[in-house]
Amino acid sequence: MALLGATAAPAQIDAPPDPTTISLPDMTPTRDRGVIADGWKHFYFHRAGVSYAEAYADFRDCYRFLPVRDALYGYVPGFRLWTRRNAVGPYQPPPNNYGLVGGVILAMIAGPLDRRDRQSRMRRCMEPRGYVRYPLREEIWRQLIDNYSPRSIAMQALAASGPAPDLPPVTR
Amino acid sequence: MTHRLLFLFLSLLVAPVVARAQEMIEIRNGAPVTIRPDRAYILFRTDRPPGVPAVEPIFLRVPTAEDVEAYYAARLEAFRQAEPRLRQRREEQIRRNRHPVDPEPSPENFVFFSANLQNVHYVDAGRSYVRGRPESVYLFEARPGDYVLYGATYGGPGFTACFCLGTVGFTASAGVVTDLGYFLGDLVHRVSVIPELRAESGFGPSVNGYMVLLGGTVRPASAGLSLPEPLRGLTIRPAEYRAVGKFVEHAATQVNRLAPVAGVLAYERGRVIDVRSGREVPDVPTDPGS
Numbered sequence: 001m002a003l004l005g006a007t008a009a010p011a012q013i014d015a016p017p018d019p020t021t022i023s024l025p026d027m028t029p030t031r032d033r034g035v036i037a038d039g040w041k042h043f044y045f046h047r048a049g050v051s052y053a054e055a056y057a058d059f060r061d062c063y064r065f066l067p068v069r070d071a072l073y074g075y076v077p078g079f080r081l082w083t084r085r086n087a088v089g090p091y092q093p094p095p096n097n098y099g100l101v102g103g104v105i106l107a108m109i110a111g112p113l114d115r116r117d118r119q120s121r122m123r124r125c126m127e128p129r130g131y132v133r134y135p136l137r138e139e140i141w142r143q144l145i146d147n148y149s150p151r152s153i154a155m156q157a158l159a160a161s162g163p164a165p166d167l168p169p170v171t172r
Numbered sequence: 173m174t175h176r177l178l179f180l181f182l183s184l185l186v187a188p189v190v191a192r193a194q195e196m197i198e199i200r201n202g203a204p205v206t207i208r209p210d211r212a213y214i215l216f217r218t219d220r221p222p223g224v225p226a227v228e229p230i231f232l233r234v235p236t237a238e239d240v241e242a243y244y245a246a247r248l249e250a251f252r253q254a255e256p257r258l259r260q261r262r263e264e265q266i267r268r269n270r271h272p273v274d275p276e277p278s279p280e281n282f283v284f285f286s287a288n289l290q291n292v293h294y295v296d297a298g299r300s301y302v303r304g305r306p307e308s309v310y311l312f313e314a315r316p317g318d319y320v321l322y323g324a325t326y327g328g329p330g331f332t333a334c335f336c337l338g339t340v341g342f343t344a345s346a347g348v349v350t351d352l353g354y355f356l357g358d359l360v361h362r363v364s365v366i367p368e369l370r371a372e373s374g375f376g377p378s379v380n381g382y383m384v385l386l387g388g389t390v391r392p393a394s395a396g397l398s399l400p401e402p403l404r405g406l407t408i409r410p411a412e413y414r415a416v417g418k419f420v421e422h423a424a425t426q427v428n429r430l431a432p433v434a435g436v437l438a439y440e441r442g443r444v445i446d447v448r449s450g451r452e453v454p455d456v457p458t459d460p461g462s
Binding site: 040041058061064065067068069070071072073074075076077078079080081082083084113116117118119120121123124125126128129130171172 | 230232234235239240243283285286287289290291292293294320325329330331336337375376377378379380381382385419420421422423425426427428429439441442456457458
């Protein structure tokens with residue numbers, strides 16, 4: 001019988017870059033009520049006691065599940081190769097099936113939905129590993145996340161393995 | 173010539189239907205079942221207490237070597253037809269300084285969908301064998317093979333959540349009914365009333381992206397489960413579930429994991445654990461393909 005994944009080798013994780021070469025934005029915790037209230041929108045992951053190398057491996061693993069929107073995004077794909085990589089095509093914006101007015105509304109909410117789409121995947125991947133979320137100012141969050149660029153893996157890992165802020169974690 | 177055109181037209185109409193019918197066919201409305209020795213039969217129930225929506229499971233049959241070969245051949249053929257258009261589009265993007273520019277077209281990066289090839293199947297909640305509330309029963313005639321509980325959807329073939337972070341698989345053998353027990357699904361931004369989903373829910377509304385996040389699990393078949401009258405007397409075997417490691421599915425609009433299954437599937441800091449052996453289940457390999 002074909003394998004269900006039980007004999008496969010685990011994914012190889014690249015060696016993390018030297019953390020002394022990584023610079024972070026100003027992560028000083030803030031007591032600003034607005035920032036704390038919006039913590040569910042703009043947050044970073046942290047785990048007490050995790051090493052930079054382990055956090056890097058966790059982020060690297062979870063970035064694999066970030067969305068790649070091609071022509072099949074959102075549809076049951078019909079056929080999947082399973083143990084071989086399926087082609088991923090060029091980015092396709094989500095289809096507009098809602099007419100002109102719907103399209104305008106969709107364009108207005110697309111940014112927040114994109115953010116939530118990525119955060120949802122990262123939450124489901126990172127939180128079972130023991131990471132919790134802490135709020136950040138939006139501009140700091142943007143610098144740290146860096147649109148999920150490859151270098152943001154090391155930045156997020158460094159933040160996650162740094163000192164815990166004296167704040168309650170985000171629960172929403 | 174007329175006959176050839178007519179044949180081509182009829183092929184276009186009929187071929188997808190025939191090919192799809194060979195994969196997983198719903199047997200509906202308590203119809204009598206005659207077991208074919210060359211086909212597998214998959215049975216499961218759903219349990220939907222009040223307030224729980226009709227979450228629909230998605231199954232993947234692990235493709236055989238012949239399936240993979242047929243896929244590559246069909247993809248190459250489709251790519252050859254599409255290549256001039258793809259190249260023209262890319263040249264236009266370069267000429268107009270558009271970003272991003274499509275990659276150099278190749279069969280490997282050609283996103284291909286064929287109605288003739290299918291190994292992923294979503295269950296339409298309305299096409300039940302026995303419709304009821306809270307329990308419904310679903311029965312399928314299917315190709316024998318190894319199956320994976322791949323994900324879940326809600327209200328149609330839009331793909332909402334894959335169980336990419338860990339799930340289960342089972343073998344459906346020819347000539348018998350494989351009883352999966354129950355499939356349990358719910359929205360998981362709120363705390364689920366389904367006991368098996370309680371600890372894997374209540375994540376808050378911020379966990380919803382373009383779609384609400386779906387969760388799910390199985391309650392394996394056990395002695396004493398009720399069977400619809402037409403199925404009594406058939407050879408029915410409880411599914412032997414296996415833990416399946418993480419895999420990547422870019423078509424899904426959400427990513428989740430199957431909630432733990434007692435004796436089969438557990439997690440340890442995000443690692444998928446085969447409960448029987450106590451060992452970590454590695455990721456499903458994704459060779460580059462060809």
